[in-house]
Amino acid sequence: MTNNDILRRLRYTFDFNDAKMIDIFKQADHEVTREQISNWLKKDDDEAYVSCGDTSFSIFLNGLIIDRRGKQDRPTPEPDKKITNNIVLRKLKIAFDMKNEDVLALLSNNGVSISKHELSAFFRRTDHKHYRPCKDQVLRNFLQGLQNKYRPSSAKN
The missing domain is CATH 1.10.260 (434 Repressor (Amino-terminal Domain))
Known part of the structure; x- marks a missing residue:
């Protein structure tokens, strides 16, 4: 994206x-x-x-x-x-005062199922052995989840 x-x-x-x-x-x-x-x-x-x-x-x-x-x-x-997508995801998580469970719930509501461990890998330092880059699909579904939550009328369109 x-x-x-x-x-x-x-x-x-x-x-x-x-x-x-x-x-x-x-x-x-x-x-x-x-x-x-x-x-x-x-x-x-x-x-x-x-x-x-x-x-x-x-x-x-x-x-x-x-x-x-x-x-x-x-x-x-x-x-x-x-x-990167990881930085965008982290900053949006901070902006909306979300916990990992909140992010997982937004993703889950859009049909994306990832574990807590996979999510925490997105927020690690890039040189950490368990770091994982956030793909566009995950970020797109997170943004769609935000839209469904904060602008629910558009979810019906």
Whole structure:
């Protein structure tokens, strides 16, 4: 999945308008314009489409965590230079204050069955012997589970 795909899904799931998207970036001490947001959200075949870079997307996820959980006393975390599905899953889990059981339930409701051990492997350091990369299918089903939970009316469509 691309950063733009995930950004579009999150915007739709939580019905964020442009002002809210700009505010989420601002939460992480980063300024973006309405035009930047608009270009990131366009379809891939649109000529005005602009790819959302890893750093920008990481800033958005950090801002989402701050928006959902509140500002901490410590400084805003540095954005990741390279973002993976594992990092996206971890940051969304943090933003929505989910425990492993909550993540497993969202996945299970979408027909994906993984064990607690498989899930914890996604959150390990990359150099750990039990680390496992999170595949697009798992992240896609997690995002679909978020959508079903936070925007249930769309699940019927």
